[in-house]
Structures are given as C-alpha cells and as structure tokens.
Amino acid sequence: MRIDTNAMLAMRCPECGKMGFNNLSRFSFSRGKAFHVTCSCGATKLIVSTKNRTIYWLQVPCVVCETKHLLEVSGKSLWSGVVTCLSCQETDLELGYIGPESKIGEMNYSYEQELEALVKEFGCDSYFHNSKIMYEVLNCLHGIAECGGLYCQCGNYKIEVDIFPDRLELQCKNCDSINIIYAETEEDLKVIQQVEIIELARHGFKCLDSLSNTGKHKKARRKRSKT
Numbered sequence: 001m002r003i004d005t006n007a008m009l010a011m012r013c014p015e016c017g018k019m020g021f022n023n024l025s026r027f028s029f030s031r032g033k034a035f036h037v038t039c040s041c042g043a044t045k046l047i048v049s050t051k052n053r054t055i056y057w058l059q060v061p062c063v064v065c066e067t068k069h070l071l072e073v074s075g076k077s078l079w080s081g082v083v084t085c086l087s088c089q090e091t092d093l094e095l096g097y098i099g100p101e102s103k104i105g106e107m108n109y110s111y112e113q114e115l116e117a118l119v120k121e122f123g124c125d126s127y128f129h130n131s132k133i134m135y136e137v138l139n140c141l142h143g144i145a146e147c148g149g150l151y152c153q154c155g156n157y158k159i160e161v162d163i164f165p166d167r168l169e170l171q172c173k174n175c176d177s178i179n180i181i182y183a184e185t186e187e188d189l190k191v192i193q194q195v196e197i198i199e200l201a202r203h204g205f206k207c208l209d210s211l212s213n214t215g216k217h218k219k220a221r222r223k224r225s226k227t
Contacts, residue, residue, distance in 0.1 A: 007024045008021055009037060011045050011046065018041070026075070034059075047068075133188060137189060138168070150198050154172060156173075159172055177204050178204075179208060180206070
C-alpha cells in the first residue's frame with residue numbers, strides 16, 4: 001500500500017487576493033508546534049498544528065468573517081489522496097483546497113478552461129467589444145467571489161451574472177439590486193484589479209467602471225450599451 005507524504009494547498013491570500021500553491025509535507029509538522037503557510041506578500045494563509053499526526057487542526061483565515069476558522073481533519077483524510085475543501089463555517093464559501101498536486105492542478109486548469117469556454121461561447125471576436133479585457137475582468141470577478149468579496153447588503157452571496165458585449169451585470173434576486181461592471185478598456189480592467197469587495201446596494205443600483213467619477217459620461221455609456 002502506497003502512503004502519500006505530500007499534498008498541495010491551493011488558496012487565495014486573505015490579504016492580497018493572489019491565488020497561490022504551496023507544497024505541504026507530513027514531515028514538516030512537528031508535534032505541538034504550529035506550522036505557518038505564508039503568501040509571497042508575507043501574510044499567513046494557513047496555520048497547521050498536530051499533537052500526534054493523527055488529528056490535524058487547521059486555522060484558516062476567512063475573508064468573509066475576518067477571523068480564523070478552526071477545522072479538524074484526520075491525518076488519514078489529509079494524506080489519503082483525496083481533496084479536502086477548506087470552507088467558511090458561516091457561509092459555506094470555499095476558501096481553499098488541500099490534496100494531491102495532480103488533482104489540485106486539474107481543478108485549477110478546469111477553472112481556466114471554463115472561463116475560456118465561456119468567452120468562446122459568445123464568439124470572442126464578434127460578440128465582445130474587447131474579448132481580452134472581458135476574459136481578464138471575468139477572471140478578477142471570480143477571484144473576488146472566491147474570497148467572499150461579492151455579496152449584497154441584504155446578506156445574499158449568490159449573485160447572478162449576466163454577460164453583455166461591453167459589461168457584466170450583477171444582480172441579487174433577493175432584493176433586485178444591480179451592479180454594472182464595464183469590460184471594454186484597459187482602464188476598466190485596472191478598476192476591478194484594485195477592488196477587493198463588490199457590495200451590491202440593497203434594492204439599489206451601482207456602477208463600477210473607469211468613468212464612475214463622471215456622471216455625464218457614465219450616463220452616456222450606459223445608454224450606448226443597451227443599443
């Protein structure tokens with residue numbers, strides 16, 4: 001019987017939001033001493049401790065609750081070759097995964113393929129005003145949602161997304177709030193790259209775009225997008 005001694009952590013940093021992959025070895029964990037997994041920015045992504053290597057305690061920083069969730073995982077499960085999901089205990093939001101490198105890599109590749117397929121489904125060159133920008137904006141939005149930063153003031157985290165040639169329209173079905181994200185220009189991309197949280201206003205309307213500080217331009221741009 002083959003016993004795995006290595007696993008990979010796939011998790012977005014709770015501080016900078018960057019997706020990172022960290023190799024974990026069961027021999028790295030000392031009994032009674034906490035093991036810290038850090039991001040390249042210096043922030044702590046995960047704290048692992050064990051007394052007997054039979055039970056592991058995982059402290060997972062949560063971007064939703066702004067605290068650490070304490071998860072108990074058996075050593076048998078952690079090194080079994082299956083993927084362990086790290087979730088927020090309040091919202092069930094998936095915060096990260098631990099598992100074999102091959103399976104974690106497949107999950108990340110599958111996500112990238114889904115985004116590419118989504119763009120191609122609409123006909124990259126003919127449907128979107130700028131397919132490259134749209135792809136990058138979708139990627140950023142997915143990252144924000146993964147970190148728990150996409151939600152409505154009414155408490156709903158299941159935000160629906162409608163895709164148009166020049167923009168994304170986010171809608172909360174609980175209170176009918178709407179948030180528009182434009183995806184045409186490099187400036188539009190820079191705006192969402194600097195955003196960590198997208199909060200829909202309860203029963204309201206918001207617009208996230210590079211012209212959001214100029215009411216006249218924003219109004220004209222929204223009118224054009226509906227033609």
